[in-house]
Amino acid sequence: MKSRVWTTIDFETAGIQSDFARVPYSSDTSAYGWLPVPMLCFKGEAGPTALLTAGTHGDEYEGQVALRRLARDLSTTKLNGRVIILPALNHPAVRAGRRNSPLDGGNLNRLFPGTSEGGPTAMIAHFVATELFPLADLVIDLHSGGSSLDYLPLALAHPGRSESEKHAVHRLLTSFAAPYSLLTDGAGGGAGTTLYAAAEQRGIPAITTELGRGATLWEAGLSIAEGGLRRVLRDYGLAPDIAVDEPAQSRFLQYQGPSASIYAPCDGLFEPLAKPGDCVEEGHIAGLIHPLDHALATPVELRFATRGIVAFRRFLTLTSTGDALFGLAAEPAKQ
Structure with a gap:
């Protein structure tokens, strides 16, 4: 079923566009209103599409700030391809500084692929899965420890369902180059209901991260997020001239479950x-x-x-x- 979320952005138009993913929401004070989820689209010459998200959990800040900084840089950077950025994906949760949405209690990273007829959180998931995934050649969903966890600075991915998918995921992890790269089946977390798991089901190379400790902005995690995003855009030919520091090699681990x-x-x-x-x-x-x-x-x-x-x-x-x-x-x- 087609998403009920809509936007004025034309993803095929070259240049820089800024609008919202507009999520229908009927409240006591606005019967026919919508919720604003900020969205940016940068489109240059022919090339791949990167879908970059943060704020899937509202109390995780490194990715939110890193994507805002990256967006400002991309406005003056030559692009070969398209970059779609949603820095506050679960906007109600971001505004509340909470992991889950205060409107419906929804944990966005436990609701994929979502539904067009659900609450606002499920509609956001459905919009990403049905409208944005078909455009994407790679997906990065930035997370941190949030209010309750202190994490190693790492990037995570499902291992891939075939040899070609395994190679694509390994390439993306190696390019992002977090201090640690961790392969997981999602057991103990969201399993198949997370954003990056849903992307994998569409055959899209996708990674997520854990780059913080507590509901605050960790400087080191922010630096890792910024560097990783820039390396991916450079290595995949999207922004070949973007400035980036070279990291040490990522250490690959396996989650024990x-x-x-x-x-x-x-x-x-x-x-x-x-x-x-x-x-x-x-x-x-x-x-x-x-x-x-x-x-x-x-x-x-x-x-x-x-x-x-x-x-x-x-x-x-x-x-x-x-x-x-x-x-x-x-x-x-x-x-």
């Missing part, structure tokens, strides 16, 4: 004793949970069930049963 993660077994105050990037062994102590209601109670010890590299840990101290506290990655198995 929920079975190697640690989840809170009870409510309490979380005291982490390991941090992202630490190499840990099976049985190593990961942290403590101090029960809230019993000041003299012995803290609950948390231990790693396997060896690995800490990919993320919980950023918040106040913790409830079931909260994800640590996730592990490992060196990929040798072929």
